[in-house]
Amino acid sequence: MFSIVGAIIGYLVYRFPGAIAGFFLGSMIDQMNGSKGQRTKGGGGMGEIFRQQTQRGSTVSPADFELNLLSLASFVIKADGKVSQSELDYVRQYFVQAYGKERANATFKVFNDVIKKRDIDAQRIGMMLRARTRYESRLQILHFLFSIANADGTVSTSEVNVIQQIAGYLSIQMADFNSIKAMFFKNPDSAYRILEIDRTATDAEIKKAYRTMVKKYHPDKLVDMDEAYRQGAEVKFRSVQEAYEQLQKERGF
Known part of the structure; x- marks a missing residue:
């Protein structure tokens, strides 16, 4: 109810961005009203809303x-005690590329x-994302978080x-x-870690690992996601290819 009213009022005042913001705010009010009487001491707020969302369905809007x-993303940005521009x-930039400028601005x-x-x-x-998104999508979320951390060069x-810690919550x-971590840390073992094998792996094991990783990280698994997500998947996929080519060169097979 409030989501619809909020969207209408927002559109009348600020057009499309206002409609999105109004819908978000109205949805939160609806959810908070629906959670009254179910909150425990120290609970409530966004944590309670996310808990209820997890219970309501199998997909995330x-x-x-x-x-x-x-x-x-905000947890990663604040992780080292400073906010990097x-x-x-x-x-x-990622949100604008994925969702368009107006929608990204409304979300922010x-x-x-x-x-x-x-x-x-x-x-x-x-927990909510784990219950309502595919594993391949959660892998891309992880890559996105590492990309944020690496935006300042380290x-x-x-x-x-x-x-x-977030990866644990996402299972x-x-x-x-x-x-995925190894894609952002270059060292002698990076190629092996990217392919999820040890340095002692045989050539045959390396080839098998490469085929497995190609299937796991192939961008086609994210065809239903936004363009920014698919581009991120392609970056991850190229890292797998580069790791395999590096080992091919080093070992001469």
Whole structure:
């Protein structure tokens, strides 16, 4: 009810961006009204809303997904105790590319005006996304978070720790976490880690691992996602190809 009213009022005042912002705000009011009488002491806020969303269905709406993704990005940006402008710019550019300028601006406005003023629970967000998104999509979320951390030229230990914690909430397997992490840390073992094998692997095992990773990270698995997501998947896919080509060159097979 409030979501529809909010969208109409927002459109009349600010046209399309106002409609989106009004819908978001109205949806939150609807959800908070529906949660009255169910909150426990110390609960409520966005954490309670995300808990209820997780219970309601098997898919996540675009509006919820964008706000949740932005919330996770905020944890990474603040992980090392400072807010990097290059990381902020990366997130904004990503959202504009994925959703268009007006929709991205409306999402940032709702986040700044409402979401970040409440307690944001990364675990609740992770649980909701885990229940309502495919594993391949969650792998791309992980790659996106590492890309944010790397936007200023380096990924700090504190950022890695925060991303690893979020990966746990998203039920990302440790081998996949280490594979994506290795794409941002260049060292003698990076190619092996990207392919999720040890340095002692045989040539045959390397070839088998490459075929497995190609299937796992192929961009076609994200054909239903936004363009920015598909481009991110292509970057990840190229990292797998480059790792395999590096080992081919080193070993001469």
